[in-house]
Amino acid sequence: MFERFSKEARDVVIRAQDEANSLGHDWIGTEHLLLAALHHPEQPGAATLARLGITIASCRAAVAGVVPGPQEDLGPEDAEALRALGIDLEAVRRRAEASFGEGALDAAPDADRTKREGGRGRGRGRGRGEGALTRHVPFAARAKKVLKEALREALARKDRGIGVEHVVLGVLDSEDNISLALFTRLGIEPGVVRELVLDDLRAAA
Template identity: 60%
Template sequence: MFERFSRPAREVVIGAQEEARSLGHDWIGTEHLLLSALRLPEQPGVSTLVRLGVSAETCRAAVSSVVGGADGDALGPEDAEALKAFGIDLEEIRRRAENAFGDGALDTPVSDPGESAPRRRRLGRLRRRESGARGDGGSGGTGELPGPSRHIPFTGRAKKTLELSLREAVARKDRHIGVEHVVLALLRGDDKISQGMFQRLGVAPKEMRDLVLADLRTAA
């Protein structure tokens, strides 16, 4: 599917990994695709968002709020699992987590905060079993978190967005997948991260989709 993407759309997909790394996240989600798209404010679809007040800065603040930036409140035991989904100010979170839960509290891989809690628990159990089989504590024997050069996987919701972008292109009878199709697919996102992000941006996804489509018709 990737070869069908236009050059700017490929830049969005590649840039999403850079956005995830810049935020210290261990996953690539819809939030990172949107942040990457906003690097190209003149592109169709993105230009509509920008015209209506959405910027990389406001989007980054919304992502930090939805995903879970650390605040100054004390952390209790009920926060242990949520902490593993945090990727912002990781060193401070690690310090607090280890103070509350002991050394190595964050040494398991970070999971996508958009996943359901049961799925996170299943993945956590699987990772602990794999760590026990390797005898390395889950960190390759180093006791360190994965380095910034490690490949960051796409979440299921991000993959769904890329698949939906193909459907958007087909529905419009376009011969390639452009940034506009990625934006339209993002606005169809029904996961809690996407919904929370757009809510904080003051964006009603359905209405915004209609405006993007209207701008595309005008430009055609």
């Protein structure tokens, strides 16, 4: 399927890994694909998002607000949200510490993590051009679904290849909790934005 991707769409897939690394995430999700697409504001789909005022910076802040980084503890709001789902964070912490010792759920320092991994350079990337060690991170199922949806969008429109616009449309079709929370943080209604992207594509045809 990758051979169908345009040069820019291929860059989106590659940059999604960079974005995951820079945020210290161990997966590539829909949020990273959206961030990567925003690096091409001149491309269809991403241009629509840019016109709506969605920038790399605002999207990255929204992602950080939805998905905590590896060194971030869950705060009171997170605990309250989990409690609403029937999960008592403090009870979980007490049971973990009773079994594995105090601080069992605390994040390990980077140095300790590197030592546990046999000294391999699984450094958290700091983005392009900053001397970061880039590690391979796998695609989450929801991100794979977006890429498959991008192919379906291209086929449905009878487009010859998969472009940034198809990836953006695939992201906007996502209905997983993280994607929906990200859309809320960005202040967008995905169905409405999807129609705007399609309108822009029709106007450019």
